[in-house]
Every structure is written in structure tokens, then in C-alpha cells.
Amino acid sequence: xLAIALFALPLLLAAxxxxxxxxxxxxxxxxxxxxxxxLTGTALxxxxxxxxxxxxxxxALGQLVLLVISVLFFACSIYVPSYLRLRRDRPNRLFCVALxxxxxxxxxxxxxxxxxxxxxxxxxxxxxxxxxxxxxxxxRSLEATWKYIVIGAVGIALALLGSFFxxxxxxxxxxxxxxxxxxxxxxxxxxxxxWVHAAFVLLFVGYGTKIGLxxxxxxxxxxxxxxxxxxxxxxxxxxxxxxxxxxxxxxxxAGAAGDGKFAHDLMIRIGLVSMAIGGVFMARQRxxxxxxxxxxxxxxxxxxxxxxxxxLALYGAMLHLVANALTKGVMFLSAGNLQRAYGSKSTEILRxxxxxxxxxxxxxxxxxxxxxxxxxxxMFLSEFTIVRGTIASGHYAIAAIFLFLAFxxxxxxxxxxxxxxxGKPPDDLPPLKYRDTFATVFPPMLLLVALVALxxxxxxxxxxxxxxAADLLGAR
Amino acid sequence: MMMSSLVDPxxxxxxxxxxxLLGTSRIGAAIGGSALQGVMLGLLTVAVHGTxxxxxxxxxxxxxxxxAGLIPAMLRRxxxxxxxxxxxxxxxxxxxxxxxxxxxxxxxxxxxxxxxxAKEHAGSLLVAGSIATVLTGFIILTTRRKAITQVxxxxxxxxxxFVMGLTLHQAMPMLVELGVLLDLLVAIFVIGIVIHHIxxxxxxxxxxxxxxxxx
Numbered sequence: 010x011l012a013i014a015l016f017a018l019p020l021l022l023a024a025x026x027x028x029x030x031x032x033x034x035x036x037x038x039x040x041x042x043x044x045x046x047x048l049t050g051t052a053l054x055x056x057x058x059x060x061x062x063x064x065x066x067x068x069a070l071g072q073l074v075l076l077v078i079s080v081l082f083f084a085c086s087i088y089v090p091s092y093l094r095l096r097r098d099r100p101n102r103l104f105c106v107a108l109x110x111x112x113x114x115x116x117x118x119x120x121x122x123x124x125x126x127x128x129x130x131x132x133x134x135x136x137x138x139x140x141x142x143x144x145x146x147x148x149r150s151l152e153a154t155w156k157y158i159v160i161g162a163v164g165i166a167l168a169l170l171g172s173f174f175x176x177x178x179x180x181x182x183x184x185x186x187x188x189x190x191x192x193x194x195x196x197x198x199x200x201x202x203x204w205v206h207a208a209f210v211l212l213f214v215g216y217g218t219k220i221g222l223x224x225x226x227x228x229x230x231x232x233x234x235x236x237x238x239x240x241x242x243x244x245x246x247x248x249x250x251x252x253x254x255x256x257x258x259x260x261x262x263a264g265a266a267g268d269g270k271f272a273h274d275l276m277i278r279i280g281l282v283s284m285a286i287g288g289v290f291m292a293r294q295r296x297x298x299x300x301x302x303x304x305x306x307x308x309x310x311x312x313x314x315x316x317x318x319x320x321l322a323l324y325g326a327m328l329h330l331v332a333n334a335l336t337k338g339v340m341f342l343s344a345g346n347l348q349r350a351y352g353s354k355s356t357e358i359l360r361x362x363x364x365x366x367x368x369x370x371x372x373x374x375x376x377x378x379x380x381x382x383x384x385x386x387x388m389f390l391s392e393f394t395i396v397r398g399t400i401a402s403g404h405y406a407i408a409a410i411f412l413f414l415a416f417x418x419x420x421x422x423x424x425x426x427x428x429x430x431x432g433k434p435p436d437d438l439p440p441l442k443y444r445d446t447f448a449t450v451f452p453p454m455l456l457l458v459a460l461v462a463l464x465x466x467x468x469x470x471x472x473x474x475x476x477x478a479a480d481l482l483g484a485r
Numbered sequence: 486m487m488m489s490s491l492v493d494p495x496x497x498x499x500x501x502x503x504x505x506l507l508g509t510s511r512i513g514a515a516i517g518g519s520a521l522q523g524v525m526l527g528l529l530t531v532a533v534h535g536t537x538x539x540x541x542x543x544x545x546x547x548x549x550x551x552x553a554g555l556i557p558a559m560l561r562r563x564x565x566x567x568x569x570x571x572x573x574x575x576x577x578x579x580x581x582x583x584x585x586x587x588x589x590x591x592x593x594x595x596x597x598x599x600x601x602x603a604k605e606h607a608g609s610l611l612v613a614g615s616i617a618t619v620l621t622g623f624i625i626l627t628t629r630r631k632a633i634t635q636v637x638x639x640x641x642x643x644x645x646x647f648v649m650g651l652t653l654h655q656a657m658p659m660l661v662e663l664g665v666l667l668d669l670l671v672a673i674f675v676i677g678i679v680i681h682h683i684x685x686x687x688x689x690x691x692x693x694x695x696x697x698x699x700x
Contacts, residue, residue, distance in 0.1 A: 123661075125657065125658070125661030125664065125665070126661065126664070128665075129661065129664035129665065129667075129668055132668040132672070133668060133671070136668070136671050136672055139675050139679070140675075143679070146682075148686050148697065149697055151679065151682050151683060151686055151695075152695040152696075152697055152698055153698060154679055155632070155679055155683065155692070155695055156695070158672075158675060158676055159626075159635060159639070159676075162639060162672055162676075163623075163626065163639065163642065166639070166642055166643060166646060169646050169665065170645075170646045170649060173646065173650055173652075173653060176653050176656055176657070177612075177649070177652060179656075180603045180652070180653065180656065181600070181601050181602055181603040182601075183603070183604075185656075186653060186655065186656030187656065188656060188657070188658075188661070201600075201601050203599070203601060204600060204601070207600070230698070230700065231698040234698065235698070290700055294700065299700070
């Protein structure tokens with residue numbers, strides 16, 4: 010029951026949002042956020058959540074991704090009504106409906122144990138995000154939406170082909186084909202290796218496109234740059250977490266099939282490339298949201314690198330998944346506030362924000378320290394663990410490159426962020442129409458508090474969940 | 486057993502349409518070609534199953550309705566509304582498209598024969614045809630200038646994946662097959678809306694206009 014309620018509730022509220030009055034509608038989003046968080050809490054507490062003959066089942070990885078989605082969506086959902094109040098010029102029906110549908114589909118994705126169902130859910134959440142990107146209805150957002158849809162659809166089509174290849178590997182080995190992850194892992198040693206190999210390449214390219222790993226990231230800066238801040242936060246923290254979940258499930262199968270070394274080496278390489286591309290393009294970025302998009306490319310690189318290294322780094326990667334969602338929430342929401350205050354997201358104009366919107370500017374600055382893994386924020390702990398795992402497994406050169414790239418990112422992003430916060434504001438700024446209010450600064454502040462708390466102390470239940478998720482991946 | 490002997494001829498027909506799509510200069514013909522492929526895929530679904538049971542028939546009918554009816558109709562409408570020149574305008578010549586297509590088909594045949602096929606597909610063209618069609622879709626998608634022709638490329642790519650899905654007909658639950666078809670429909674629907682907005686915003690469907698976002 011619970012497994013169905015988790016994804017059905019947002020969908021029901023989406024249907025309701027389609028028919029209610031314009032001024033009531035934005036309030037349904039926080040309602041969904043609270044209800045979803047409560048259901049997620051119950052599901053994690055109960056532990057054993059399953060439905061439809063094992064098609065839906067929350068294992069440790071699914072629980073973790075579900076928690077990430079639910080917390081991030083909750084913070085974003087309480088931001089939405091104030092955002093929509095500032096954008097009364099735009100109709101909000103499609104926006105609210107699409108937001109709720111994507112929550113439902115991300116939840117379904119986190120729960121699904123069936124290769125086909127998971128694909129359908131991820132594709133549906135991709136499509137549901139398209140109207141969110143096009144919320145501003147201008148030429149630039151149109152271009153971003155087109156690239157997002159076409160590149161995303163092709164990526165996800167390749168992932169489907171890869172899934173079919175994987176299923177065929179059982180058929181060609183003369184086995185019964187099952188598309189349930191548990192069965193596939195169980196059968197993996199008998200699967201036909203060449204097909205598993207080909208399948209993994211397609212799945213890596215396909216889901217890697219969705220995660221936004223370099224060099225498949227070209228849609229990301231455009232999409233995150235033009236999307237409303239709250240959508241950027243959900244894409245960077247939630248949708249990427251879902252696609253990451255899909256990818257690691259296949260890494261698990263490849264590992265069980267004896268193709269683990271290839272998969273892990275590929276992840277380490279692509280992880281480093283993503284960190285490098287993210288770092289280089291962040292350095293001289295003149296658009297604050299595009300900068301955040303490249304930061305997302307970098308952090309997705311760190312995530313897959315952590316999984317590629319394995320061992321201790323797996324725990325780090327799991328914690329990083331949580332920390333990434335929280336920091337992206339802080340940064341996108343505070344950057345969105347600044348964009349409102351200046352009527353621009355260009356760093357030529359966005360300067361001296363500490364005087365214009367002191368709270369949002371401080372949040373952005375704190376978010377910068379959080380995203381570059383400074384203590385006491387959670388990312389310090391997660392990246393530190395990944396580096397320790399890298400050194401412990403004897404990959405000294407990779408650890409050195411990792412630290413160097415993290416330094417490059419710190420310097421590049423730092424220069425931009427400090428100008429935004431402390432620089433000299435341009436003289437001809439339009440009069441201030443936006444002011445920081447409780448509703449617009451509370452959500453990022455909440456996430457920031459969570460980041461500090463996690464950096465200082467990982468609560469025992471979460472720690473158990475992170476260990477269980479890491480063990481699930483590290484078993485092979 | 487009559488019906489399963491139709492599998493290879495149908496796959497060959499799909500491959501022939503691939504080349505027609507690579508060589509045609511009219512957008513209308515490209516849309517028609519993808520619709521024709523849709524009909525063939527429907528027939529292929531029944532032929533692969535080898536029986537006229539409810540499940541293959543339902544999937545086949547739905548595939549034909551979507552791929553040969555609804556989606557081409559949406560694309561034709563977008564084409565009419567946009568009132569653009571009805572030429573494909575590829576970024577490379579038709580001859581090079583065809584040569585690339587031939588190379589892709591040869592590569593697909595080589596790839597399929599190098600992998601261990603299940604014994605029921607030994608000597609069958611299903612796997613090779615699927616990969617060749619996916620690659621053809623990829624070529625069309627990347628070398629055409631107009632948004633609508635790119636969508637045709639995406640459809641051809643999806644058609645190739647559909648053929649691969651047919652090899653798994655025992656394993657694949659109908660729910661998933663229908664989910665895939667539904668997602669395809671919604672994808673094309675969303676893309677159709679985006680195309681509509683592109684043509685209004687830029688008065689053209691030339692995706693090379695979409696180059697304002699860069700670093």
C-alpha cells in the first residue's frame with residue numbers, strides 16, 4: 010500500500026492541481042511536499058515496502074534516493090508559492106502539474122526494481138520537466154528546452170537499447186529472461202559476456218547523459234541556466250540522483266557478471282573528465298546559473314568516481330549524493346533570489362549583493378563554501394571519505410588529480426562568487442522590486458542547516474542507511 | 486510456422502525504408518517513410534510472436550496506430566502550421582548520408598554476427614536490422630537541419646529499439662511494451678509543442694537558429 014501511495018499521492022495532487030482555482034493551486038505544492046516527506050519517513054521507518062510482485066521494492070539504495078528526493082522537494086515546495094507570487098504574470102497551472110508529476114515519477118523510479126518500469130518512470134520524469142524549463146516562454150528558454158528534450162530523449166533511448174541488450178544476454182545464454190534487478194544480479198555470472206559488455210556501454214552513455222556526465226553534459230548548462238531556480242534545484246539534486254540510481258544498479262549487474270573492472274575504470278575516467286570540464290568552465294563563467302550547472306557536472310563526476318573506486322569511497326559517494334542535493338538546493342534558491350533582485354543572472358550586473366539582498370547573498374556565499382567541500386559542511390566529510398578511499402585502494406595519482414581539480418574549482422568558483430557578493434554594484438541598477446522575505450530565504454536556510462548538521466554528525470539511522478547502500482554496491 | 490518466415494522479409498523492408506529516409510529530399514516523404522516503418526513494425530510484432538494471440542495483436546495495433554497514424558499526423562500538422570520550405574536540407578549531401586547508412590548497416594551486420602545470438606535468432610536478421618535502424622536514426626538525427634526531420638530521426642531510432650524489444654517478447658511484460666509506446670507518444674507530443682513554439686518564435690524550424698546559449 011505504502012509503496013503505491015508514495016508515488017500515487019503526488020499524481021493525485023497533480024490531477025487536482027489541474028482543476029482548482031489559480032490562487033489555490035500553488036498551495037498544493039507544499040501540501041504535496043509535506044505529505045510526501047511524511048510518507049517517506051513512514052516508509053523508511055517501516056523498512057519493508059514492496060508492491061506488485063517485487064516490481065516495486067525499496068532497498069537501501071532506493072531508500073536513500075527517495076529520502077534525497079523527498080527532502081529536496083519539501084524545501085523547494087515551500088519556496089514555490091512565494092516564487093509564483095513574484096511571477097503573477099505567468100500562468101501557473103502547467104508548472105504546478107508538471108512539478109507534481111515529476112515528483113511522482115521520481116518516486117516511482119526510486120522504488121522500481123524492474124528494468125522496464127524504471128526506464129518508463131525516468132523517461133516520464135524527463136518529459137514532465139520539459140514544461141518546467143519552458144516556464145519563462147522566451148527564445149532562450151525554448152532553445153534550452155529543445156536541447157534538453159532531444160538530447161535527453163536520445164540518451165534515454167540508448168539506455169532502453171542497453172536494457173534490451175542486457176535482457177538479451179540472458180536469452181542468448183539460454184536462460185529465462187527476467188527484467189527484475191534481483192534476478193539479473195542472481196543470474197549475472199551465467200549471462201553472455203559480450204552482450205553484458207555492449208549493454209553496459211549503452212547504459213552508461215544513456216543514463217550518463219541524463220546524469221550530465223562530461224562529455225554528455227552539453228544540455229546541462231543551457232537547461233539549468235534557463236530553468237527557474239526551483240526547477241534547477243530539483244533537476245540538479247533530484248533527477249540526477251534518480252539517473253545515478255539507475256546507473257549504479259547496472260554497475261552492480263556488470264560487476265556480478267564479471268565485467269566490474271571495465272565498469273569501474275570507465276567510471277573513474279569519466280568522473281575525472283567531468284570534474285575537469287566542470288572546473289574549467291566554472292572558472293570564467295559569466296552566468297551564475299550556468300556556473301551552478303558546471304558545478305553539477307563536477308559533482309556528478311565525483312559521485313561516479315567514488316563508485317568506481319569502491320570500498321570506503323562508496324560510503325563517501327552515498328553521503329555525497331545527499332550532500333549534493335542539499336547544496337544544490339541552497340545555491341539555486343539563493344541564486345534565484347539574487348536574479349529577482351537584479352533582474353539578471355549575469356555576473357557583470359550581479360555584484361555587491363550583500364548590500365542589496367544581505368540574507369540571500371550570505372546564503373550564496375555559505376553555499377559556495379558548502380559546495381567546494383569546506384568544513385564544517387557535509388561535502389567536506391563526503392569528499393574527504395572519497396579521497397581517503399582512493400588513497401586506501403592505492404590510486405595515489407587519482408587522489409592527487411582529485412585534490413588538484415577540487416582546488417581549481419575552489420579558486421574558479423570562489424572568484425566569481427566573491428565578486429557577486431562583495432563586488433561594487435553597477436551604478437545604473439533598476440529600483441529594487443524584490444526583497445528577501447521569510448518565504449524566500451527560509452528554504453535554502455533550512456537546507457544549509459541540514460548541511461552543517463550532517464557535516465558535524467551523521468545521525469545513526471542515516472548512517473545505517475548509507476552503510477547499507479554502500480554495502481549493496483560493494484558486495485561484488 | 487508460416488508467419489515466422491515473414492520476419493526476415495519484413496526486417497529487410499524496414500532496412501529498405503531506412504535508405505529511402507536517408508535519400509529523400511522531401512520532409513513529407515520522410516514522415517511517410519517513418520509511418521511506413523510503423524506499419525511494418527506492427528506486422529513484425531505478430532510475425533515474431535508467430536500467433537494471433539491477444540497480446541501481440543494489441544501491441545501491433547497500438548504500434549501501428551501510434552507510429553503510422555497519430556505521430557505522423559502530429560508531425561504533418563506541425564509541418565503545415567510552420568509553413569516552411571518542404572525540403573529536408575541536410576548538413577551533409579544525400580550521397581554521403583546514403584554511404585554512411587550503408588556503412589552503418591554493414592557495421593550492424595558485423596556486430597550482430599560477432600555477438601552470441603540466441604539459437605532461435607541464429608541466421609535471423611532481427612538483431613542486425615535493429616542495430617542498423619538505430620544507427621540510421623542516429624545519422625538522420627545528427628545531420629538534418631530542420632526540427633521535424635530530427636524528430637523523424639528520433640522515431641527511426643525508436644523503431645530500431647522496438648525491433649530489439651521484439652527479440653525479448655517472452656521476457657517483456659506487455660505493461661512495459663505499452664509504457665514504452667506511451668512514453669514515445671508523450672515525447673513526440675511534447676516535442677510537437679516545442680516545435681510549434683520554435684516556429685512561432687523564430688519563423689523557421691531551422692535548429693541552427695538555436696545557438697544563442699553558449700559559454
